[in-house]
Amino acid sequence: MKTAAIIGTRSMLGGQLVARLRNMGVETISVGRAKTDDIFFDIEGGSAKAPDGLTADVLFHCAASFADDGPSGTQQNFAANAASALHVAELAKRLQTRAVIYAGSLSSDATLDAAPLTSYGLTKQLAEQMLEWSSQKLGFRFCSLRFSQLYDVEGRCCAHQPWMGRIIAYASRGLDLRMPASHGVRNFLHVQDAADMMIRAAETGISGVCNAVHTEAMTCDRIAEIAYETFGLGGNVVIAAEKAPFRKVNFPDGAVTLAELGMPPLITMRDGIAMIKSAGTAEAFGPMDVK
Secondary structure, three states: OOEEEEEOOOOHHHHHHHHHHHHOOOEEEEEEOOOOOOEEOOOOOOOOEOOOOOOOOEEEEOOOOOOOOOHHHHHHHHHHHHHHHHHHHHHHHHOOOOEEEEEEEHHHOOOOOOOOOOHHHHHHHHHHHHHHHHHHHHOOEEEEEEEOEEEOOOOHHHHOOHHHHHHHHHHHHOOOEEEOOEOOOEOEEEHHHHHHHHHHHHHHOOOEEEEEOOOOOEOHHHHHHHHHHHHOOOOOEEEOOOOOOEOOOOOOOOHHHHHHHOOOOOOOHHHHHHHHHHHOOHHHOOOOOOO
16 A cells, blocks of 8 residues: 545544554545645535546545434435445545545444434445445445444544543542443444554455454443543542433454454553553543533
């Protein structure tokens, strides 16, 4: 891989992917709606405008809409996540791309729990189907890595993982944290590992829809305990009986995907929280209150 195009370079995952690719000596092509992007592409608004003669060995797709399930939110998610997949396939063809690597989500797995799919999960699933169908017609390889919950060092994850943000915020300040009981475990991947998985998916030739989850799963209160131990500033986890418990989620086994990718040991939750402490970025985490 000498050249890679990335849709969503300003996302948490996209930014990490760009940094790691450049460190490998891979030339990157940014795809987005900013004036500074190499290729203009508004995923809600139509086809990409790629300059003639521009090519990329791999197209990484890290952009998505996370709107709610109301009428306008569902329409936004459908336009940005599902309908845009056809334009992504067109871009892959124009760039003469050999592979499209998609940042999928376990939210698209209807077997995780008893609740119906959110419009986000549904439209991400539709995008997978459209891209896989397009890959057969247009001749590129397609792989979707269905990631579990992602977190980072800078606190950008808090927009989508507010309880992770709250845990770090309270533990780093030595404050008691009242949180719901857990009916089941959660599965978090560090964004560095997620970016490395996408790069390895490009390099190894893996295809299809793959579960990309951590080998380590734990309850939210255990994550909080690790955070308090790591920061060592006092405070405790207090289970609040009046709060609705975290529901049980049946996370799939990701061992097959990790083996196919040849991934080294993933960043543990303890090491990931230690990275936040070492970086001095805990102040970026929050909010202090989650409903």
